[in-house]
Amino acid sequence: MNVSTALRILKDEGFKYTEKREDLVTLFAKEKRYLSARDVLIHMQKSYPGMSVDTIYRNLTLFKDLEILEETEWNGEKRYRLSCSTNHHHHHLICLQCGKTRQIESCPMEDMPVGDSEFKVTGHKFEVYGECGECQAQ
Amino acid sequence: MNVSTALRILKDEGFKYTEKREDLVTLFAKEKRYLSARDVLIHMQKSYPGMSVDTIYRNLTLFKDLEILEETEWNGEKRYRLSCSTNHHHHHLICLQCGKTRQIESCPMEDMPVGDSEFKVTGHKFEVYGECGECQAQ
């Protein structure tokens, strides 16, 4: 996923282009890590001092629904990162300090038969948490 | 884990016995599924109409710290269930409607080398979500 693809999706789905939306996607494209709504708000308010929290949350949710962003949650806050460009299913190693990630190629669901006629499986979550090299150095 | 073991842990760690605490553990022992603080509050207020939300949260957190309860989170709410009696590490299949679980014996971390000298791994989460037979029937 990159900025122009994201903007095309937005247009194709009938949503409007705004500079704020482009800047928001650009931020995620540049950071390539999980950011909280607060992180995003702080960054955006540098360029747009009066920007409303509502606009941040509305767009984060919209972008998640459009699969431009991926969502997860830790320490009681939702976090978002740009959807990975690799289109095959994968998981992440996540630094809980800075939100940086590393891809885990394999998926535990592949060779694990869970669920049956009784229990309908609708999703799963596999995340490995830790601290990246840079954050440890501090 | 059962009620008497939980109460012994509580005593051994120097915490006091109260009827509310016994009732709280008894509820989890009976339900054997994930409950939210709200679920617990509603149940407890039947027996103790004036019971404070703070007491619920304080005890849920205490019991989690003592490993009497296991914690997870979905739809923006923390959820708790009695620690499984099996003492080997495992994961869960979870019904997002009612919180009922089924154990998954294997752990994807066993045969998956993630992390290295750069990235220090401190934890992981593997949960499979779905809908149990009873909830589908409705």
Add this chain to the structure above:
DNA sequence: AAGTAAATCGTAATCATTCTTATAAATGGC
């Protein structure tokens, strides 16, 4: 350029959770 639907702002509301302070209850020593 005008009209329409969507986006945004500013603020208030909501929801889960935590904190605070005063009171009440449980444990341990006598």
Add this chain to the structure above:
DNA sequence: GCCATTTATAAGAATGATTACGATTTACTT
């Protein structure tokens, strides 16, 4: 069993993240 000490609780206020709302502005269509 009684008292002192320590912990638990109630009630409500505070917090932090998120969502909702009415008014205004903006992007897109024709």
